[in-house]
Amino acid sequence: MMPDIDVVSLSRLQFGLTAMYHFLFVPLTLGLSLLLAIMESVYVMTGRTIWRDMTKFWGLLFGINFAMGVATGITMEFQFGTNWAYYSHYVGDIFGAPLAIEGLMAFFLEATFIGLFFFGWNKLSAVGHLMVTWLVALGSNLSALWILIANGWMQHPVGATFNTDTMRMEVANFADVIFNPVAQDKFVHTVSAGYVTGAVFVLAVSALYLLRGRHVALARRSMTVAASFGLAASLSVVVLGDESGYTAGQNQRMKLAAIEAMWETEPAPASFTVVGFPDQAGHRTNYAVRIPYVMGLIATRSISEPVMGINQLVEVAADRIRSGMVAYQALQRLRQNRGDTNARATFEAHVSDLGYALLLKRYTPVVTDATDAQIVAAAHDTVPAVAPLFWSFRVMVGLGFFFIALFVTAFILSAKRRLEHPLFLKAAAAALPLPWLAAELGWYVAEGGRQPWTIDGILPTFLSASNIPAANVWFSVAGFVLFYSVLAVVELYLMVKVIRHGPLETTSGRPAPLHAVVAAGE
Known part of the structure; x- marks a missing residue:
């Protein structure tokens, strides 16, 4: 018998599973695409065939990963229509545009040139093929840009207005959507994390080869490239993560307070909690170890501006709910009489809080008749799950500093030509899964910290789902789990076989086809 879980929770479970699985492939695609371009650039400049062989070998692994990313990414977009129909109806004009541009501008570019990358080695000039490789890297990064513009708008909805005639959100200024500060910060931070993933992957696989005395x-050359590239990328992740913290402090204050488990507003500048044990029911953090000033500097870039605590932000949410109730009532009057100028003026004055009034739909079908107790309950719903966010963020940050230490060590050993140090090689090989763990935790912090909203401050998650039977969603969840499990087995099989065998050339000088590499690894 199926557990009694509502459709919204099931839809969130399904989208979360598919999104997190798909994101296993995205960072490596981003990182390897640029590393391939760098390696082939060295080949073109020096003419040394070892760099061509490196590009072909890592390119084969890139191709496997890219194919899996495509297979898992396409299914995600269909869910907006199947599981999140009201979301698609309400904000599709804004959210759909970046996704469409991503397909037309980035995905087609990347997909087209990746074919030329694999089959154009003996058909294009060295410079021509190098341009193809750089275009593949460009396509990968443009794809991430447009997807993160769409996601950034969910985190910080700008450039859009509510149309009282259509009862939907519509684009008011597309430039604001594109240059959304949250989207831009998410892009550079996410792409840098992808570069770290690619560098750790190359470093770890190369370390395994050196430990076994193969290839x-x-x-050696792959580790040298990964060391320099990874060091720059890991430093960028920390710096750009700090910028994301400042942006969150300006635009997503509840998320920031939840990540910090800051229940009460502290005197400026606020301290940063290194470790602690958040107690959401008791509104406190037990056994907290804090560093003075740090959170205030991150979130406000000042020593005089306070960082608001969760309890104070709940009070702000309650006030916004009351303001939203005024907008909701004015909207009802406008639906009855579009020429009601007083109602329109009232609505325009309070429309920014309309989404907060929708939180009351969980407690009463008549929003304008909500009681104070219902308003307070809805205001407390704006607090996400604190403990998972608190620990996810800290593990992610800890891994970020570990990557810096790893690449600093790799860079120094590379400069001294002592990369074969056994202890370092073992540490580098063991680090292989860690960037994926950091990336998944980062996505959880971004998406879990936005709850209870699909569009922050605009549309609650519980109102966004399709009105379909829970059994249908159970069926699709089971189908996705089965399908993705098969893909995971295929992915691991192909990657392990290619890595186990290493570079393989045919007598014609072309890279061997995948089936030959796999067969050779048996």
Whole structure:
């Protein structure tokens, strides 16, 4: 018998599973695409075939990962229509545009040139093929840009207005959507994290080769590139993560307070909690160890501006709910009489809080008749799950500093030509899964911290789902789990076989087809 879970929770479970699985492939695609371009650039400049062989080998692994990313990414977009129909109806004019541009501008560019990358080695000039490789990297990054513009708008909805005639959100200024500060910060931070993932992957696989004394020339050069590239990327992640913290302090204050488990507003500048044990029911953090000033500097860039605590932000949410109730009532009057100028003026004055009034739909079908107790309950709903966010963020940050230490060590050993140090090689190989863990935790912080909203301050999650039977969603969840499990087995099988065998050339000089590499690894 199926557990009694509502459609919204099931839809969230399904989208969360598919999104997190898809994001296993995205960071490596971003990182390897640029590393391939760098390696082939060295080949074109030096003419040394070892760099061409490196590009082909890592390119084969990139191709496997890219194919899996495409297979898992396409299914995600269909869910907006199947599981999140009201969301698509309410904000589709804004959210759909970046996704459409991503398909036309980025995905087609990347998909087209990746074919030329694999089959154009003996058909294009060296410079021509290098341009193809850089265009593949450009396509990967443009794809991330447009997807993160769409996601950034969910985090900080700008450039859009509510149309009282259509009862939907519509684009008012597309430039504001594109240059949304949250979207831009998310883009550079996410892309840098992808570069770290690619660098750790190359570093770890190369370390395994050196530990086993195989493909030494390729492994040494690959580690040298990964060390320099990874060091720059890991430093960028920390710096750009700090910028994301400042942006969140300006635009997503509840998320920031939840990540910090800051229940009460502290005197400026606020301290940063290194470790602690958040107690959401008791509104406190037990056994907290804090560093003075740090959170105030991150969130406000000042020593005089306070960082609001969760309890104070709940009070702000309650006030916004009351303001939203005024907008909701004025909207009802406008629906009855579009020429009611007083109602329109009232609505325009309070429309920014309309989404907060929708939180009351969980407690009463008549929003304008909500009681004070219902308003307070809805205001408390704006607090996400604190403890998971608190620990996810800290593990992610800890891994970020570990990557800096790893790449600093790799860079120093590379400069001294001592990359074969056994202890370092073992540490580098063991680090292989860690960037994926950091990336998944980062996405949880971004998406979990936005709850209870699908569009922050605009549309609550519980109102966004399709009106379909829970059994249908159970069926699709089971189908996705089965399908993605098969893909996971296929992905691991292909990647392990290619890595186990290493570079393989045919007598014609072309890279061997995938089936030949897999067969050779048996």
